[in-house]
Amino acid sequence: MSIEAPRERPVIGSLAENSSLRSRVTDVLRQAMVAGELEPGRIYSAPALAERLGVSATPVREAMMELTQEGLVQTLRHRGYRVVEVGDVTLDEILQLRELIEVPTVGRVARIATDERIAPLRTLADRLNETAAAGELQEFIATDTTFHLGLLAIAGNGRLVEEVRRLRGMSRLSALRRLYEEGRLGATAQEHHDLLDLVVARDVAGAEALMRRHLGHVRGVWAGREEG
Numbered sequence: 001m002s003i004e005a006p007r008e009r010p011v012i013g014s015l016a017e018n019s020s021l022r023s024r025v026t027d028v029l030r031q032a033m034v035a036g037e038l039e040p041g042r043i044y045s046a047p048a049l050a051e052r053l054g055v056s057a058t059p060v061r062e063a064m065m066e067l068t069q070e071g072l073v074q075t076l077r078h079r080g081y082r083v084v085e086v087g088d089v090t091l092d093e094i095l096q097l098r099e100l101i102e103v104p105t106v107g108r109v110a111r112i113a114t115d116e117r118i119a120p121l122r123t124l125a126d127r128l129n130e131t132a133a134a135g136e137l138q139e140f141i142a143t144d145t146t147f148h149l150g151l152l153a154i155a156g157n158g159r160l161v162e163e164v165r166r167l168r169g170m171s172r173l174s175a176l177r178r179l180y181e182e183g184r185l186g187a188t189a190q191e192h193h194d195l196l197d198l199v200v201a202r203d204v205a206g207a208e209a210l211m212r213r214h215l216g217h218v219r220g221v222w223a224g225r226e227e228g
Contacts, residue, residue: 025055026063030169031141033072033083035176040085043076070166086170094170099215101164102152103208109154110199110207117154118196121147125192132189135180140189147192151199171218188217 029049032038046064050057064081067073074082086094124147131140145168153161179185191214198207 021055022059022062022066025053025059026066027142028053029060029063029067030072031138031145033067034169034171035138035141037138038083040083043080043082045080067169070169072169091171094167095215095218098164098167098218099212101160101167102148102215103211105152105155105157105160106195106199106211107204107208109151110202110204113154113199115200118200121150121196122193124150125189125196128189128192129186132180132185135177135185137176137180140185141176144192151195188214 029038033040038044046057046060050060053060064073064075068075068081072084074084076082124143127143128140128147131137131143145165148168149161149165152164176185179188191210195207195210195214198210
């Protein structure tokens, strides 16, 4: 009688699944830090975060390792992870870098974007209006990130997109709820449609100018400060 060899789970499939889960956990934790749900200066344990997310502690630890490399988290031996506090000087430096990268890139996108590449961004812009009206702040941040990275991706530079993702993660939108409560989040959301209109019209200067103003919201009221 022949004995069947045990069926082994494909390593590549397993790695892909683990990577996907870790990526999702990383994105959620990053968004929670940006939104202030995970508070700067506080220490969080992997098991406690894993329980909140409904996953095991392993992808949380892997995500925290990645976020540590991005400068968002400090790993404390035998204690957990501290969310890094971002001071005014650091925030200004981050936003200056984003302006240097994103403004001219949006100008390039306005020169080369096709209707096919813009169409999915319209759907995201609609979702931003919906989440702004409903006060779904973490969903707003997630959609906003997807929108802007998708817009920049049209320029064709993957490294640039990943660098902007990292810089966005270091922002702290502590006044986002105040913006919603004061009825101003909707205007910020609408700017995404306005930006797409300028891109479709091939208005390079207009798209760059709006992108610069849009980043000013992060520097100003989104960070709990007056806009400069």
